[in-house]
Amino acid sequence: MIERTFLSRVRKVLPDLHPAERKLGDLVCNFPGELASYSASELATLAEVSNATVSRFVRRLGYSSYEEARRHVRFEKDSGSRLYLGAIKDVAPHAPRAYAETDMHNVQRTIEAIDESEIEGLTQSLLSARKVWVIGFRVGAPLAQYLQWQLLQVIENIVALPGAGHTMGEHLAALHPTEVVVLFGLRRRVAQMDALLEVIANSGAQLAFITDESMPTRTEATWHFRCATEAPGPLFSHVGVMALLNLMANRVIDAAAETGRARLASIEASNDTLGEL
Missing domain, CATH: 1.10.10.10 (Winged helix-like DNA-binding domain superfamily/Winged helix DNA-binding domain)
Incomplete structure (x- = not known):
């Protein structure tokens, strides 16, 4: 029960x-x-x-x-x-400066905890993967879509999950050892997170796990990035997470070199043809 x-x-x-x-x-x-x-x-x-x-x-x-x-x-x-x-006695609003100082501290703590070799290893794996899966639930959903949108500039086969009307089983059944999964596990985590980690581990795919600082290091993950999310108010701060995603996206685009520039040029040509921007 x-x-x-x-x-x-x-x-x-x-x-x-x-x-x-x-x-x-x-x-x-x-x-x-x-x-x-x-x-x-x-x-x-x-x-x-x-x-x-x-x-x-x-x-x-x-x-x-x-x-x-x-x-x-x-x-x-x-x-x-x-x-x-929430606290009964803590009813006074926090000054804007308190939020700014906490956010800057979160960014610093998040980035300083990252080993250079981790980012480089993830970058090369993302660029060489047969397919990249970016998975996020709740607050992780828009973050997954943002990362997918940024990396789509140089990685052609990348998808953000879950999509509308999709179940995870429809996608996880296709996971392959030559692929990379970027999974967001930020509080509050969905109940099936442990089962999802097990399925990904059993598939042999490499896993980049992005969580808040409350999650202990998971051995299932090839890379585990624990982001600082402290906040003076009632909501968690995800500024540190965005700093990590910004670092990831820029490193991947830089490392894509000629292949990446060719794809970017093709995208810009299509934008011009369609007059979308």
Whole structure:
């Protein structure tokens, strides 16, 4: 049986709670991460209820103790839900400078963590691959499309997945050891990420795995780039990810040399003929 999330447990019992418990339930629905941050007595103070109310509340949710509920919330908080990062006392807006400073720090941390040989190895593999697959879900979907659009200038056989109406099985069945997969695994990750990594590994295709810093290094990946995504606000920052993609695209286009320039010239000629730009 799939374990219910903490919030699904709260929402299920919320209509049947006594007034004090309902007050506590409403608080943790809006700020679930607070249960991970505070002790039972501190949470009782925040909700203006008794310690006994907190104890009854967690038992109604199916937990044997407050600490068990707290561990569950911490696990879900680590999964990347921004709802779990909101704080009751943290209501003041952050200054624009705070976002700029954090983004610049993210770019620096992301790029400094990259080994030069990793980028060069990936560049050559992308250019020599029979086909390149760029896969992204949720926030990774537009990033995958962006990278595919940039690399299409010099790599003819490159596709971004999943497409509208497609299932992954339709494409993964065709994976070949001479191909390269660029996979985005940014929070919050889809449930099938581990299964997807296994299928790619079994295919023999090379894998460039692009994730946030919370993902441990995966041995299935030929290259694993862990991008800094810290942010002062409720959303993750993906500026560091874009810096990595910019580096990748420019290195690949530079390394494509004469073949790449010939393709770029052909693309420009087609643009002129069609009058698209």
